[in-house]
Amino acid sequence: MDQEILKVENVTKKFPGVVALDRVSFSVRRGEVHALVGENGAGKSTLMKILAGALQPDEGLIYLKGKEVAIQNTQQARDLGISIIYQEFNLLPDLSVVQNIFLGREKFGRYPFLNYQRMAQEARDLLTQLGAEVSPYALVRELGVAQQQQVEIAKALSVNADVVIMDEPTASLGEHEVGKLFQIISSLKERGVTVIYISHRLEEIFKIADSVTVLKDGKCMGTYSVQELDEMKLVKLMVGRSFSETFPPRGKERGEVILEVKELSCPPLLKEINLKVHRGEIVGLFGLVGAGRTELAKTLFGVYPHYRGNIVINGKVLHLTSCRKAILHGISYVPEDRKEEGLCLDLSVRENSALPIIDKFKKTLFVDDQAMDSMIQRLVEALRIKTPSLRQRVKFLSGGNQQKVVLAKWLATEPRLIIFDEPTRGIDVGAKAEIYQIMRELASRGNGILMISSELPEVIGLSDRIYVMHQGKIVREFPSTEQLTEEEIMVYATGLSKV
Amino acid sequence: MKSTSIARAEWQNLVGKYGIAIVLVVLFVTAGIISPVFYRSANIFNVLQQASALGIVSIGQTLVILVGGIDLSIGSIMATSCVFAAALMRGQNHLVLPVAAFCLGIGVLAGLINGLIVTRRNAPPFIVTLGTALIFQGIRFVYTKGAPFGSIPSIVRFLGKGGIGFLPASVIIFLLLSGCFALVLRKTAYGRKIYAIGVNRRVSHLSGINVANVVLSTYVLSGLFAAFGGLVLAGYLGFGDNWAGKGYELDAIAAVVVGGTSLAGGKGGIGGTVVGVLIMTIVFNMVLLAGLPYQFQQIVKGLIIAVSVAFYSYLGKED
Numbered sequence: 001m002d003q004e005i006l007k008v009e010n011v012t013k014k015f016p017g018v019v020a021l022d023r024v025s026f027s028v029r030r031g032e033v034h035a036l037v038g039e040n041g042a043g044k045s046t047l048m049k050i051l052a053g054a055l056q057p058d059e060g061l062i063y064l065k066g067k068e069v070a071i072q073n074t075q076q077a078r079d080l081g082i083s084i085i086y087q088e089f090n091l092l093p094d095l096s097v098v099q100n101i102f103l104g105r106e107k108f109g110r111y112p113f114l115n116y117q118r119m120a121q122e123a124r125d126l127l128t129q130l131g132a133e134v135s136p137y138a139l140v141r142e143l144g145v146a147q148q149q150q151v152e153i154a155k156a157l158s159v160n161a162d163v164v165i166m167d168e169p170t171a172s173l174g175e176h177e178v179g180k181l182f183q184i185i186s187s188l189k190e191r192g193v194t195v196i197y198i199s200h201r202l203e204e205i206f207k208i209a210d211s212v213t214v215l216k217d218g219k220c221m222g223t224y225s226v227q228e229l230d231e232m233k234l235v236k237l238m239v240g241r242s243f244s245e246t247f248p249p250r251g252k253e254r255g256e257v258i259l260e261v262k263e264l265s266c267p268p269l270l271k272e273i274n275l276k277v278h279r280g281e282i283v284g285l286f287g288l289v290g291a292g293r294t295e296l297a298k299t300l301f302g303v304y305p306h307y308r309g310n311i312v313i314n315g316k317v318l319h320l321t322s323c324r325k326a327i328l329h330g331i332s333y334v335p336e337d338r339k340e341e342g343l344c345l346d347l348s349v350r351e352n353s354a355l356p357i358i359d360k361f362k363k364t365l366f367v368d369d370q371a372m373d374s375m376i377q378r379l380v381e382a383l384r385i386k387t388p389s390l391r392q393r394v395k396f397l398s399g400g401n402q403q404k405v406v407l408a409k410w411l412a413t414e415p416r417l418i419i420f421d422e423p424t425r426g427i428d429v430g431a432k433a434e435i436y437q438i439m440r441e442l443a444s445r446g447n448g449i450l451m452i453s454s455e456l457p458e459v460i461g462l463s464d465r466i467y468v469m470h471q472g473k474i475v476r477e478f479p480s481t482e483q484l485t486e487e488e489i490m491v492y493a494t495g496l497s498k499v
Numbered sequence: 500m501k502s503t504s505i506a507r508a509e510w511q512n513l514v515g516k517y518g519i520a521i522v523l524v525v526l527f528v529t530a531g532i533i534s535p536v537f538y539r540s541a542n543i544f545n546v547l548q549q550a551s552a553l554g555i556v557s558i559g560q561t562l563v564i565l566v567g568g569i570d571l572s573i574g575s576i577m578a579t580s581c582v583f584a585a586a587l588m589r590g591q592n593h594l595v596l597p598v599a600a601f602c603l604g605i606g607v608l609a610g611l612i613n614g615l616i617v618t619r620r621n622a623p624p625f626i627v628t629l630g631t632a633l634i635f636q637g638i639r640f641v642y643t644k645g646a647p648f649g650s651i652p653s654i655v656r657f658l659g660k661g662g663i664g665f666l667p668a669s670v671i672i673f674l675l676l677s678g679c680f681a682l683v684l685r686k687t688a689y690g691r692k693i694y695a696i697g698v699n700r701r702v703s704h705l706s707g708i709n710v711a712n713v714v715l716s717t718y719v720l721s722g723l724f725a726a727f728g729g730l731v732l733a734g735y736l737g738f739g740d741n742w743a744g745k746g747y748e749l750d751a752i753a754a755v756v757v758g759g760t761s762l763a764g765g766k767g768g769i770g771g772t773v774v775g776v777l778i779m780t781i782v783f784n785m786v787l788l789a790g791l792p793y794q795f796q797q798i799v800k801g802l803i804i805a806v807s808v809a810f811y812s813y814l815g816k817e818d
């Protein structure tokens with residue numbers, strides 16, 4: 001039991017602008033369930049990808065069963081006995097369970113034909129061992145999420161994996177299915193398979209894990225056995241950082257309600273959401289990945305028109321059926337994914353900024369470029385966007401300046417409510433402070449601001465008020481942020497404490 | 500580091516924009532070297548005349564491709580328009596206006612069908628327009644029972660065959676339309692939306708642009724231009740030909756792509772397409788003037804398409 005199966009030593013991985021992993025070291029014993037926890041962006045997925053061979057570390061060593069290994073690609077990881085079950089399954093929906101389990105490793109008979117009987121038999125054995133009631137001939141498409149996951153686990157075992165890494169395996173499972181998964185994990189443990197369990201649902205960790213390694217901002221905060229920890233201690237390890245970002249002073253007074261959401265539900269995730277945003281305030285919306293923050297924001301922006309409940313803007317109940325309508329009513333949405341949803345990277349600063357209001361610049365037939373240029377020039381100056389000219393294509397700008405172009409685009413529509421989704425993702429520290437400054441200024445000019453963020457210091461430092469989401473619901477409102485600690489918020493966001 | 504990569508990108512941008520015009524000039528000179536007949540005014544007149552029907556339908560194709568679509572039904576729409584023009588005008592000039600309007604209406608309707616299926620059902624335009632092309636063809640054959648009838652009146656003949664000085668009437672129309680739509684793309688809000696949608700449909704949608712309507716409109720315009728191209732071709736041929744626009748859909752796509760418009764959408768424009776159309780037509784003419792059999796046209800045409808696409812992908816590599 002005490003044998004070390006996997007050891008990671010001083011692994012460092014840098015991406016442009018960020019150190020994703022900073023000299024991370026930890027070791028995993030054979031046959032244990034080892035949890036890997038950390039906030040969004042703590043470095044969990046980078047570490048996992050390195051173990052799976054999908055990324056190569058810049059520095060550091062990995063030992064498997066006492067031997068140093070260099071995992072160059074995913075194939076090699078598999079040969080070494082490391083299997084990964086990603087949050088997004090790697091299954092081909094139109095193939096059968098057997099075909100998926102043996103994909104790329106098909107068994108042959110005497111002639112160059114596939115031996116389906118043998119494969120099906122092996123698949124059936126694996127699935128029975130897992131206690132899964134899945135026919136080997138069923139199409140993956142027809143299976144439920146939990147069953148698909150069981151197929152993934154069977155696939156991992158079919159290569160005789162010693163180490164199975166599971167990334168957020170319960171993220172898309174119901175409560176009953178989670179129980180089933182835990183049974184499977186226990187049975188894996190009995191067979192001597194080591195499980196590395198990545199999750200940010202802390203209650204699960206105390207149910208299933210033997211030991212825990214905590215990552216924070218790319219650094220390893222240590223490995224603990226579960227007995228040494230309690231929930232509060234773990235939360236403290238995950239957050240409690242020293243940060244020195246300067247946030248602008250909080251808002252002084254708030255005006256009337258600009259947005260009121262009443263009993264909003266939007267299948268499959270959002271349930272009975274109530275919230276308010278006033279003029280002049282920045283309202284933070286915190287939640288972990290999968291909590292439904294972005295879904296909520298997009299519903300408020302008219303992307304998902306099939307919601308129930310009421311969205312009231314300036315006292316008027318609106319049925320937001322399209323983004324167009326939301327924009328017309330003064331709602332703006334600064335998306336999380338700047339490159340896919342915020343900007344046309346191949347178009348210029350000018351074209352991007354003018355996109356939502358291009359029709360307003362019509363002069364007889366043509367666009368009045370002069371009027372457009374002078375308006376956008378004003379925005380570029382007000383937001384201090386660093387660009388050689390308005391004609392520069394935005395893909396050549398830095399992340400911070402790109403984000404400002406997104407802002408310029410929305411400010412041009414003269415919005416009243418601005419929804420920011422992870423406003424400082426992928427932006428360097430200096431630009432971050434600038435964005436905070438701008439957001440505060442917009443609020444003090446009478447706009448309502450709803451800010452989604454998974455960075456706790458940002459949520460606490462910038463917001464006047466905070467809502468916390470967990471599994472599609474708002475589980476807590478903090479009316480003031482003055483005395484708030486990261487731990488208090490995290491306790492609600494991880495579902496440890498339910499209202 | 501960064502500034503050199505920007506400079507490189509701008510340089511590539513320039514080559515991408517004007518490289519093809521240089522190719523046209525080189526071709527123009529080589530054609531004359533291969534055969535001095537090329538420069539004779541009768542031959543130039545001929546080349547331009549052949550370029551114009553292809554050019555007119557290529558304008559519509561450019562719009563569709565710029566929003567990331569494709570229209571394989573234009574050849575079929577052209578022939579249908581041509582056949583109906585001959586059958587309904589019956590050589591009488593006073594019927595030209597109503598029948599021409601009717602033919603253009605067919606084009607608009609065809610484009611509307613294409614566009615509605617593509618946008619409302621989110622269906623792949625390649626297959627949709629391949630299917631509708633067969634439908635329009637079938638309708639034409641049902642109507643003519645395989646043997647087209649009627650004839651083309653002199654006004655339409657002038658449109659296809661006549662000219663003012665050394666310029667064919669059809670090429671004047673082609674150039675006017677090109678100018679108009681170059682302006683539309685460059686200067687109007689509609690044009691800007693077309694590019695934005697081509698570059699990133701999702702961002703455009705989230706910016707409040709009615710993406711479906713703009714995409715639909717490009718198919719309608721493509722249908723309209725195809726029907727008009729069919730009338731020009733009818734004037735050139737002088738009779739209703741069941742196969743009048745055969746192969747034009749692919750030639751138009753080739754001209755658009757050779758002209759530098761990206762099949763992925765969002766990049767390119769009408770200017771490039773005009774150059775692309777001229778290149779394609781000059782190459783056909785060169786093969787004939789060199790005394791080579793018709794089949795060589797295909798070889799040379801294929802070469803030009805393959806080489807130009809390889810060239811543009813090379814330029815686009817920095818992404």
